[in-house]
Amino acid sequence: MTPLPTASPESQGMSAERLARIDRFLHRKYVAPGLLPGAQLLVARNGAVVHHSVLGHAVLPAEGVAPRPMAEDTIVRIYSMSKPITSVAFMMLVEEGLVALDDPVHRHIPAWRDLGVYVGGGAGVPGAAGGGWLTQPVDAPMRIIDLLRHTSGLTYGFQMRTMVDAAYRSRKLEPFEIETAEGRPGLQGFVDALAQVPLEFSPGTAFNYSVSTDVLGYLIEKISGLPLADFLQQRILGPLGMVDTAFHCPDDKAERFAQCYVAHPKGGLAPLPGRSFREPTSAPSGGGGLVGTAADYLRLCECLRRGGVLDGVRLLGPKTVWLMRQNHLPGGRDLADLSKSLFSEAMYHGVGFGLGFAMTTDVARTGVAGSPGEYWWGGAASTAFWIDPVEDLSVVFLTQYMPSSQYPVRRELRTMVNAAVVDSKA
Numbered sequence: 500m501t502p503l504p505t506a507s508p509e510s511q512g513m514s515a516e517r518l519a520r521i522d523r524f525l526h527r528k529y530v531a532p533g534l535l536p537g538a539q540l541l542v543a544r545n546g547a548v549v550h551h552s553v554l555g556h557a558v559l560p561a562e563g564v565a566p567r568p569m570a571e572d573t574i575v576r577i578y579s580m581s582k583p584i585t586s587v588a589f590m591m592l593v594e595e596g597l598v599a600l601d602d603p604v605h606r607h608i609p610a611w612r613d614l615g616v617y618v619g620g621g622a623g624v625p626g627a628a629g630g631g632w633l634t635q636p637v638d639a640p641m642r643i644i645d646l647l648r649h650t651s652g653l654t655y656g657f658q659m660r661t662m663v664d665a666a667y668r669s670r671k672l673e674p675f676e677i678e679t680a681e682g683r684p685g686l687q688g689f690v691d692a693l694a695q696v697p698l699e700f701s702p703g704t705a706f707n708y709s710v711s712t713d714v715l716g717y718l719i720e721k722i723s724g725l726p727l728a729d730f731l732q733q734r735i736l737g738p739l740g741m742v743d744t745a746f747h748c749p750d751d752k753a754e755r756f757a758q759c760y761v762a763h764p765k766g767g768l769a770p771l772p773g774r775s776f777r778e779p780t781s782a783p784s785g786g787g788g789l790v791g792t793a794a795d796y797l798r799l800c801e802c803l804r805r806g807g808v809l810d811g812v813r814l815l816g817p818k819t820v821w822l823m824r825q826n827h828l829p830g831g832r833d834l835a836d837l838s839k840s841l842f843s844e845a846m847y848h849g850v851g852f853g854l855g856f857a858m859t860t861d862v863a864r865t866g867v868a869g870s871p872g873e874y875w876w877g878g879a880a881s882t883a884f885w886i887d888p889v890e891d892l893s894v895v896f897l898t899q900y901m902p903s904s905q906y907p908v909r910r911e912l913r914t915m916v917n918a919a920v921v922d923s924k925a
Contacts, residue, residue, distance in 0.1 A: 512922025537569035578878030585785035586855025652698030716785025744791035826851025
C-alpha cells in the first residue's frame, strides 16, 4: 500500500492552529473527563493528509487489564461504516450488468415475493394469518434501490417502536446473532428468517434505518458466487490496500484491537458486552460487521472522492459514484419528511440519502457549515466519516463508545473541521 502523502495545512488552504484546537477540544470535553476512551481524527484535503491526531486509550486501565494507548494503527469496530463498503461492492455488480437498481428483490429472493405490510397482531395471535401477523399487500414490490436507500420496509430490532421491531429482537434478526441460532446458519438463514416477518411499510414510501445492507451482503454472495468476505477482500479491500479491514480481528493483530465501551451505571466506562469480533463469522454483516483503521477508511473515502479510483485501482466509474451520492429519497424529499427511524448517524433537515450514505441537500437547513452534496455516515460506536466534493475534503473520526446518540461530537467535529478551511473553493 502506498500511503497518502502528507502536507502542511497551510499548503492545502487550511489552518494548522484551527485544526490543533480540535484536538484540545476533544481532549478537554471528552477524553480527559472519561466520556470517550480515546479518539482519532484524520483529515485530508486535495488528497494529502493535513492532520492526524491520536488521543487517549484504545484499552483503558482496569483491574487485571493492561492499558493501551490509542495509536495510529489501532483497529476498531466500525459498525455501520461497513454500509458504504458493502454498497460500493454491490454497485460493482450493477456496473457489470448482473443486477439493476429497479429489479424487484423477489427476483433474487423468491421467498420474499408475498411479503406483506404489517397491519396488526403479532406472533401468537390466534386465527391471524402468517403465524399471528395481520398484513396487507404492498403498494409496489420492494426493489433493489429500496435496500440501498433504506426505503425497503425492513427495520432494526433496536428501533423499539413497533411490534415488527419486537419480532426482530425476539427472533434475533441480525447476522450477528442469527449465526448461533440452531438450523439457521449463514446469511441464507438470516434472509429466510426475514421472510417470516412483515414489512413496516410499503417499500418506497418511507425511510427506516434497517438491516437492508445486510440483505445486500447476502445478494452479493448469491449474485457473485463468492462469500461476502472473499468478495470484499478480492474486489475492494485487497486492491485498495485496506490491509486491516475485515469481519474479525485475527490473533496476530489482537494487540492493536481497541476495546469498545459503554457508560457504567456507577460512573465511568465499562467494556461493551457481546460479540468480541475476534473470531470469524459464518454470517458476516455487510451492514455493521467490519473492523478497521482510520488509515484504511481514509483510502476508501479518497477513492470515492476521486470518482472511484485511487493509486491506479478503479473500483467504480465516476458516473456510478456520482449516482451514489445523489439524493434518492422518493420525490427528492429529505429525511425530515420521510424518516421513521430512531438513529443518530445523520441529521434530518436538509439531508437526503444516496445509495449507501446520507448527503446534504440544503446546507442552511442542516444548521452546520458544509457544502451541498457532502456525503457521510457513522457507526454505532460513535465513529464517523464525511467527504466534501466541493472542498476536496475527506475526514475520518474513530472512537469506541456506544451509543452514538450520547454526545454531539459528530456535529461539533463537522463545525470545527469546516472552520479550519481558510481557502474555500465554494
